[in-house]
Amino acid sequence: MTAKNEERKTGYSLGVGARRVIAYIVLILLTILCLFWFYLLFVNATRSKAQLNQGFTLIPSHYAFRNLYNLFHNSNLPILRGLLNSFFVAISAAALSSYFSAMTAYAIHAYDFKLKNAAFTFILAIMMIPTQVTALGFLSLLRRIGLMNSFIPLIIPSIASPAVFFYMKQYMESNLPRDLIESARIDGAGEFRTFNQIALPLMKPAIAVQAIFSFVASWNNYFVPALVLKKDSMKTLPILIATLRSADFLKFDMAQVYMFIFMAILPVIVVYLFMGRSIVAGLTAGAVKG
Numbered sequence: 001m002t003a004k005n006e007e008r009k010t011g012y013s014l015g016v017g018a019r020r021v022i023a024y025i026v027l028i029l030l031t032i033l034c035l036f037w038f039y040l041l042f043v044n045a046t047r048s049k050a051q052l053n054q055g056f057t058l059i060p061s062h063y064a065f066r067n068l069y070n071l072f073h074n075s076n077l078p079i080l081r082g083l084l085n086s087f088f089v090a091i092s093a094a095a096l097s098s099y100f101s102a103m104t105a106y107a108i109h110a111y112d113f114k115l116k117n118a119a120f121t122f123i124l125a126i127m128m129i130p131t132q133v134t135a136l137g138f139l140s141l142l143r144r145i146g147l148m149n150s151f152i153p154l155i156i157p158s159i160a161s162p163a164v165f166f167y168m169k170q171y172m173e174s175n176l177p178r179d180l181i182e183s184a185r186i187d188g189a190g191e192f193r194t195f196n197q198i199a200l201p202l203m204k205p206a207i208a209v210q211a212i213f214s215f216v217a218s219w220n221n222y223f224v225p226a227l228v229l230k231k232d233s234m235k236t237l238p239i240l241i242a243t244l245r246s247a248d249f250l251k252f253d254m255a256q257v258y259m260f261i262f263m264a265i266l267p268v269i270v271v272y273l274f275m276g277r278s279i280v281a282g283l284t285a286g287a288v289k290g
Contacts, residue, residue: 127162
């Protein structure tokens with residue numbers, strides 16, 4: 001019996017080891033597949049227009065700084081201004097979205113009122129409505145109140161973010177006991193103090209995750225800024241990239257386009273590299289219900 005048990009344990013260990021090796025191989029292949037396109041973008045950003053016309057290669061060239069110089073000295077595109085515009089809009093939208101969505105989730109989580117379930121369902125229903133469906137009405141409203149060519153329509157609506165609210169609500173269900181809120185109230189803390197000094201510190205992982213996602217979504221957003229922003233000095237990076245790609249054929253330089261795209265996604269890559277642990281920690285904590 002002892003020999004049979006040892007054989008079973010050995011076979012089980014080998015089976016677990018084989019599955020682990022297969023899992024690592026699959027993960028490595030998926031990682032290579034995902035990173036390959038970023039590497040290819042980097043390679044194309046280092047090549048000249050003539051080299052790009054020659055075809056595909058995996059070896060970087062030495063035209064990166066030349067492409068960067070030509071891009072920043074393009075008189076038709078305010079690159080630095082576009083960078084500042086994108087940073088301002090993305091950071092503002094991420095901050096407002098995270099804070100006010102957490103506040104809304106706190107109100108649904110901490111209070112009991114008659115229409116609580118109806119309000120929660122209504123907010124989730126809004127999440128199902130595509131932005132394109134409301135675009136015409138949104139533009140008509142902006143024209144009436146004089147907010148065309150303004151960053152306000154790109155920032156203020158982010159306060160109402162149903163997807164961020166839903167994640168915050170689920171995170172609070174797992175990590176913010178209502179007894180803690182009641183204790184703060186008994187001790188005489190006001191509602192804003194309870195939220196800002198007790199709820200928010202416990203929500204740091206969730207806020208970090210949603211701030212990153214909101215930043216990336218706003219940074220990559222093209223549809224709404226393209227409808228609202230018409231002045232060159234106010235355009236964001238996605239609009240400038242589209243403008244560069246639609247240039248006249250004689251002036252079109254694909255090397256600049258690749259460099260511009262690489263430069264535009266570089267902040268997003270940096271954010272994910274430095275905040276990857278916060279993303280995993282926040283998603284894991286939000287998925288575990290206490």
